Amino acid sequence: MSSEGKGTADNGRRQFLIGIGVVAGGTAAGMALRPWLVGAAEANRPPVDFQPHAFVRIGSDDTITVIIGKSEMGQGVYGSLPMILAEELDVDPTRVQVEIAGVDPAFNHPFLPAQFTGGSMSVMTTYDALRRVGAQARSALLTAAAQQWNVDVITLTTDNGVVRDSRGRRLRYGSLVEAANRLPLPDPTSVTLKDPSTFKYIGKPQRRLDSPIKVTGKATFGIDVVRPGMLTAVIARPPAFGASLRGFDATAAKAISGVVEVKAVPSGVAVIAQHTYAALRGREALVLDWDTSANDALSSDGLRDEWRTLAKRPGLVGKNVGDVNAAFRSAARTIDVEYELPYLAHACMEPLNAVAEVTADGCELWLGTQSQSQDARFVAEALGIEPSKVRIHTMFLGGGFGRRASAVSDFAVEAALVAQAVGKPVKVVWTREDDMRGGYYRPLSFNRVKAAIGADGMPLAIHHTTVSKPVLANTAMGKMAVSKEGLDPSTIEGSADMPYAIPNLRVEVHNTREAVPILWWRSVGHSITGFVTNSVIDELAVLGGKDVYEYRRELLKEKPRHLAVLERAATEANWGQALPAGHFHGIALQESFGSIVAQVAEVSVSEGKVRVHRVTCAVDCGLAVNPSQVVAQMESGILYGLSAALDGEINIEGGRVVEGNFDRYRVLRLVDSPAIDVHIVNSGGPIGGIGEPGTPPIAPAVCNAIFAATGQRIRRLPISKSLKV
Amino acid sequence: MISLNINGVQREVEADADMPLLWALRDILQLTGTKYGCGIAQCGACTVHLDGQPIRSCSIPVSAAVGGRITTIEGIAEGEKLHPVQQAWIELDVVQCGYCQSGQIMSAVALLETNTNPNDADIDAAMNGNICRCGTYPRIRAAIKRAAEIKRGGKSA
Numbered sequence: 001m002s003s004e005g006k007g008t009a010d011n012g013r014r015q016f017l018i019g020i021g022v023v024a025g026g027t028a029a030g031m032a033l034r035p036w037l038v039g040a041a042e043a044n045r046p047p048v049d050f051q052p053h054a055f056v057r058i059g060s061d062d063t064i065t066v067i068i069g070k071s072e073m074g075q076g077v078y079g080s081l082p083m084i085l086a087e088e089l090d091v092d093p094t095r096v097q098v099e100i101a102g103v104d105p106a107f108n109h110p111f112l113p114a115q116f117t118g119g120s121m122s123v124m125t126t127y128d129a130l131r132r133v134g135a136q137a138r139s140a141l142l143t144a145a146a147q148q149w150n151v152d153v154i155t156l157t158t159d160n161g162v163v164r165d166s167r168g169r170r171l172r173y174g175s176l177v178e179a180a181n182r183l184p185l186p187d188p189t190s191v192t193l194k195d196p197s198t199f200k201y202i203g204k205p206q207r208r209l210d211s212p213i214k215v216t217g218k219a220t221f222g223i224d225v226v227r228p229g230m231l232t233a234v235i236a237r238p239p240a241f242g243a244s245l246r247g248f249d250a251t252a253a254k255a256i257s258g259v260v261e262v263k264a265v266p267s268g269v270a271v272i273a274q275h276t277y278a279a280l281r282g283r284e285a286l287v288l289d290w291d292t293s294a295n296d297a298l299s300s301d302g303l304r305d306e307w308r309t310l311a312k313r314p315g316l317v318g319k320n321v322g323d324v325n326a327a328f329r330s331a332a333r334t335i336d337v338e339y340e341l342p343y344l345a346h347a348c349m350e351p352l353n354a355v356a357e358v359t360a361d362g363c364e365l366w367l368g369t370q371s372q373s374q375d376a377r378f379v380a381e382a383l384g385i386e387p388s389k390v391r392i393h394t395m396f397l398g399g400g401f402g403r404r405a406s407a408v409s410d411f412a413v414e415a416a417l418v419a420q421a422v423g424k425p426v427k428v429v430w431t432r433e434d435d436m437r438g439g440y441y442r443p444l445s446f447n448r449v450k451a452a453i454g455a456d457g458m459p460l461a462i463h464h465t466t467v468s469k470p471v472l473a474n475t476a477m478g479k480m481a482v483s484k485e486g487l488d489p490s491t492i493e494g495s496a497d498m499p500y501a502i503p504n505l506r507v508e509v510h511n512t513r514e515a516v517p518i519l520w521w522r523s524v525g526h527s528i529t530g531f532v533t534n535s536v537i538d539e540l541a542v543l544g545g546k547d548v549y550e551y552r553r554e555l556l557k558e559k560p561r562h563l564a565v566l567e568r569a570a571t572e573a574n575w576g577q578a579l580p581a582g583h584f585h586g587i588a589l590q591e592s593f594g595s596i597v598a599q600v601a602e603v604s605v606s607e608g609k610v611r612v613h614r615v616t617c618a619v620d621c622g623l624a625v626n627p628s629q630v631v632a633q634m635e636s637g638i639l640y641g642l643s644a645a646l647d648g649e650i651n652i653e654g655g656r657v658v659e660g661n662f663d664r665y666r667v668l669r670l671v672d673s674p675a676i677d678v679h680i681v682n683s684g685g686p687i688g689g690i691g692e693p694g695t696p697p698i699a700p701a702v703c704n705a706i707f708a709a710t711g712q713r714i715r716r717l718p719i720s721k722s723l724k725v
Numbered sequence: 726m727i728s729l730n731i732n733g734v735q736r737e738v739e740a741d742a743d744m745p746l747l748w749a750l751r752d753i754l755q756l757t758g759t760k761y762g763c764g765i766a767q768c769g770a771c772t773v774h775l776d777g778q779p780i781r782s783c784s785i786p787v788s789a790a791v792g793g794r795i796t797t798i799e800g801i802a803e804g805e806k807l808h809p810v811q812q813a814w815i816e817l818d819v820v821q822c823g824y825c826q827s828g829q830i831m832s833a834v835a836l837l838e839t840n841t842n843p844n845d846a847d848i849d850a851a852m853n854g855n856i857c858r859c860g861t862y863p864r865i866r867a868a869i870k871r872a873a874e875i876k877r878g879g880k881s882a
């Protein structure tokens with residue numbers, strides 16, 4: 001991680017940046033001088049800038065700034081996106097400064113009118129644009145140099161921020177920005193791009209640039225923001241879904257030292273104090289009268305019982321290939337099984353929070369969010385102001401996993417309302433219990449699967465009926481994505497379009513409407529369908545007396561990319577060869593977000609406990625822009641999915657969430673974390689996503705291994721609750 | 726006023742004696758590198774050292790830290806020179822979202838104070854109180870071994 005960047009270590013700028021707490025890039029051995037990350041408001045511009053596009057700015061002092069509208073939640077986007085632009089601009093990506101964008105339509109998704117980070121789409125949807133913008137800027141700088149030297153531009157080359165000519169002369173990019181500003185910009189759609197075989201940076205591992213500030217405690221997350229005169233609030237929230245507040249008595253709360261105000265807000269009663277501890281003590285002292293009768297009878301066990309019946313009835317048809325009923329009549333053997341998956345909390349390490357300040361000029365927010373433009377819109381609506389009057393400062397996200405892409409901007413709107421009520425900057429902190437019980441889970445899912453094999457043991461038919469609350473239908477994407485009959489693609493993604501060749505396939509859906517708020521959870525429908533589909537394929541292989549790996553190979557023989565990924569994972573895991581005593585393999589494959597991932601889990605089961613020793617993963621994401629972060633995201637997706645598969649479960653009783661903290665919502669710890677080997681298959685296919693596709697295969701890979709080890713088929717997650725051995 | 730020794734500096738804190746050390750650090754002293762994660766000593770995001778021992782600052786009242794030496798993530802580097810654990814974390818690309826890493830690093834630093842060459846079981850035991858939701862565990866394990874190597878005189882990359 002070089003920090004050379006001649007001329008960029010401007011001392012005044014450096015001090016300024018340290019002042020706002022987002023310091024430097026650095027080397028492993030010590031902090032470097034170069035500022036790496038700045039917020040839009042803090043950008044300290046050199047006297048002359050060349051900014052051909054919202055994405056990039058080149059200063060007369062040679063500072064190259066890439067402006068990023070995506071949120072950094074661990075996936076390394078502040079490294080990968082600058083790398084793409086820097087490749088075509090021809091500068092070392094590690095000398096590029098990253099500036100965090102505000103809300104600006106320039107950073108909207110190419111096909112959706114929104115600025116958000118999700119769906120594993122950051123690289124895949126910006127790769128082409130960032131390349132073109134980098135190439136456009138380089139082309140303008142080359143033209144400026146050609147004019148200055150009065151030579152043909154074709155004789156010039158670039159190298160890490162410098163234009164060279166055939167006689168060995170050099171011009172720094174910074175010295176050309178004034179001239180470049182006077183030139184017409186080349187058309188980005190027709191600008192010449194590099195031949196990928198000449199890439200210097202893309203496709204080569206690059207270390208994370210946010211490590212130095214994250215290992216020293218200097219990275220500023222939303223919860224770390226401090227504003228002058230800021231107060232801190234916690235909110236007494238409804239104890240059950242749909243509960244309403246009859247009244248409250250704040251006398252005792254207001255008597256707590258440090259409590260400043262108590263205000264009723266739409267989400268509950270806000271206790272606003274000098275610091276978090278006073279706010280928490282004030283909240284404990286509140287006397288609250290909640291009416292929780294609305295959902296007294298709501299329980300997750302009750303829903304499962306209802307849905308078991310519902311799953312036997314015809315639903316909305318999401319897919320119908322061939323004729324499943326005819327196939328069942330000619331089947332050699334059939335199964336009729338139920339697969340159940342629980343509600344899951346995202347449980348980001350950083351509990352939800354936001355800082356807001358409301359003045360006559362509008363509202364400013366400092367928060368970790370995945371959905372800036374929607375937050376601005378909902379906050380503006382709540383305050384009755386224009387969206388343009390809402391400024392958003394995106395901070396580091398202490399995890400996102402979908403929760404920080406709230407469909408209703410709950411944590412942003414709430415902070416704005418509290419700040420408005422109190423007339424001062426306010427940080428609203430959610431406790432872990434607030435966060436875990438406050439709603440927005442992966443949906444509870446009940447699945448009935450009837451399946452058949454022929455005399456040859458190969459699949460004849462799968463008839464899969466899913467009962468669950470639809471995810472997209474409950475977000476702003478519902479209008480666009482959900483059919484008028486109510487078919488939500490997120491419910492059937494990965495089941496209706498499974499890559500395994502099934503001659504007769506029928507997928508049906510029952511949409512439910514229980515009062516439990518649900519939301520996209522890392523990989524959305526795929527972590528549900530991936531478990532069901534890959535488990536059922538395993539069941540059919542066993543029913544047909546076949547090797548579960550060879551069975552999949554046969555079912556994927558018309559899909560060369562999938563087959564290659566499956567075979568790579570199996571080969572790297574030494575599938576079929578002797579394992580240590582008591583160890584067994586399970587395998588699964590899922591395509592999601594444009595990438596194909598296969599995983600082999602090596603598992604042992606003893607005394608009722610599953611141990612996952614090793615996971616071998618193969619991934620085809622088309623092009624791995626930064627291979628080291630592709631590996632990191634596979635590891636991340638696997639362990640996030642494994643945590644859920646082993647222990648993850650949110651239960652509802654009496655309309656209330658049972659689990660409130662990590663004592664009962666158990667998550668994976670280091671001691672139970674397997675070794676992970678990731679292998680990247682460079683297919684050269686279209687670029688796929690990487691943040692989510694590592695998650696879906698792990699639960700079925702582990703459960704298939706458990707079957708191999710014990711003969712018990714896990715059809716209800718989490719494993720720890722189902723395992724009977 | 727409560728007087729605390731934090732990272733070698735005596736600091737005066739205006740707080741009730743029962744305020745958890747975490748909130749005194751974060752809200753009063755604005756040492757925000759120490760994180761809030763659960764408030765019940767389950768996740769380790771708030772890990773700091775008290776007289777060299779890793780503790781969960783969310784569950785220790787500030788009064789219990791009086792007279793002790795408190796070390797936070799802001800206090801483990803020697804000036805510009807990062808601690809070997811921080812160096813190893815950078816070298817092996819451990820961090821993702823980064824929120825839990827202050828606590829992870831403080832637990833790892835404490836481990837290496839008493840064990841110059843920890844094996845897997847030592848690491849399992851020392852790190853069991855720290856949760857990471859991004860799944861950086863395999864790299865944490867490798868980075869602790871690497872940090873031990875750096876500390877024993879191996880070169881940092």
